[in-house]
Amino acid sequence: MNTQTNTQTTPGNASKKPKILVARAIFPEALAKLEESYEVRSNQEDRIFTPEELQKELSSIVGALVAGSERIDASALANAKDLKIVANISVGYNNFDVPAISAAGVMATNTPDVLTDTTADFGFALLMGTARRITESEHWIRAGHWDKWSIVNNPLGMDLHHSTVGIIGMGRIGQGIAKRALGFGMNVIYHNRSRLSEADEKACSARYVSKEELLRTADHVVLVLPYSAESHHTIGAKEIALMKPTATLINIARGGIVDDLALAQALKEKKIFAAGLDVFEGEPKVNPELLKLSNVVLAPHIASATEKTRRAMVDLAIDNLRAALDGKRPPSLINAEVFKG
Numbered sequence: 001m002n003t004q005t006n007t008q009t010t011p012g013n014a015s016k017k018p019k020i021l022v023a024r025a026i027f028p029e030a031l032a033k034l035e036e037s038y039e040v041r042s043n044q045e046d047r048i049f050t051p052e053e054l055q056k057e058l059s060s061i062v063g064a065l066v067a068g069s070e071r072i073d074a075s076a077l078a079n080a081k082d083l084k085i086v087a088n089i090s091v092g093y094n095n096f097d098v099p100a101i102s103a104a105g106v107m108a109t110n111t112p113d114v115l116t117d118t119t120a121d122f123g124f125a126l127l128m129g130t131a132r133r134i135t136e137s138e139h140w141i142r143a144g145h146w147d148k149w150s151i152v153n154n155p156l157g158m159d160l161h162h163s164t165v166g167i168i169g170m171g172r173i174g175q176g177i178a179k180r181a182l183g184f185g186m187n188v189i190y191h192n193r194s195r196l197s198e199a200d201e202k203a204c205s206a207r208y209v210s211k212e213e214l215l216r217t218a219d220h221v222v223l224v225l226p227y228s229a230e231s232h233h234t235i236g237a238k239e240i241a242l243m244k245p246t247a248t249l250i251n252i253a254r255g256g257i258v259d260d261l262a263l264a265q266a267l268k269e270k271k272i273f274a275a276g277l278d279v280f281e282g283e284p285k286v287n288p289e290l291l292k293l294s295n296v297v298l299a300p301h302i303a304s305a306t307e308k309t310r311r312a313m314v315d316l317a318i319d320n321l322r323a324a325l326d327g328k329r330p331p332s333l334i335n336a337e338v339f340k341g
């Protein structure tokens with residue numbers, strides 16, 4: 001399929017309006033609102049652009065709403081002479097080459113805060129589902145294996161209450177998970193690039209430890225750190241070897257932070273108890289070795305996926321775009337040096 005046939009442009013006297021691109025499908029009401037002010041090239045079919053198509057789409061517009069599927073780098077921006085803003089509908093922005101975007105004089109924005117609680121809720125749900133083997137149990141029932149209640153021969157899980165959770169990446173979402181863990185009487189330890197203030201540590205009752213101590217002592221390890229070249233394979237075979245054989249590993253951060261093949265091998269050999277994964281290396285492809293295992297809970301990158309929160313993310317991205325095109329500072333500007341207010 002090609003973009004020309006599937007990307008819709010607002011009809012009518014749109015030519016007087018500034019041209020923008022909506023690179024992924026969004027809520028129809030939000031699109032209709034945008035069409036009141038802009039000539040919109042929209043991709044409601046939700047097809048992922050090839051790099052060549054993206055470069056072409058960006059060449060004729062002043063603003064773009066994009067998501068993690070759109071890699072915005074020097075090549076994507078090569079012909080984007082009129083572009084003023086790329087507004088990510090996502091808090092993570094590892095799809096942005098920020099220095100290249102700034103060098104092109106383009107503002108870059110993301111959607112922080114509006115998804116913090118929803119994502120922390122999901123991280124906790126994935127932790128519970130993994131430790132207590134909920135999806136595995138459901139598959140077991142559906143396969144007709146449940147013939148009696150049993151003290152020892154039903155899926156036995158790991159406790160959350162009064163266990164130790166180790167959070168790697170203690171930003172807003174990590175702190176949200178820590179606060180939820182307190183309600184379960186859990187002991188919270190964390191590791192982060194920089195230590196939290198005393199007040200923030202107190203609010204989460206969290207203790208700062210080295211990555212090694214965290215891996216050795218946590219009963220549940222939760223990953224919430226941003227992806228970068230530095231955080232690539234934060235968890236690989238060497239790190240898993242430090243973990244308790246009874247531990248769980250939860251990744252709601254980004255694919256690439258965990259070496260998925262090493263994890264699959266460790267789960268197969270029962271080096272750790274189980275894993276819960278919302279994000280994958282090379283997603284939407286999932287390493288086939290993970291698909292063979294019952295001690296892993298898989299989710300399709302849905303940590304922020306409630307209707308309310310996805311609407312709030314789209315709305316914030318639109319606020320960012322509108323502000324930039326109106327000459328105002330976007331509320332969640334990443335590269336402040338580009339803003340000429």
Ligand code: DGY
Binds near residue numbers: 089090092093
């Ligand atoms: C985010 O906002 O970063 C979510 O992971 C969706 O990409």
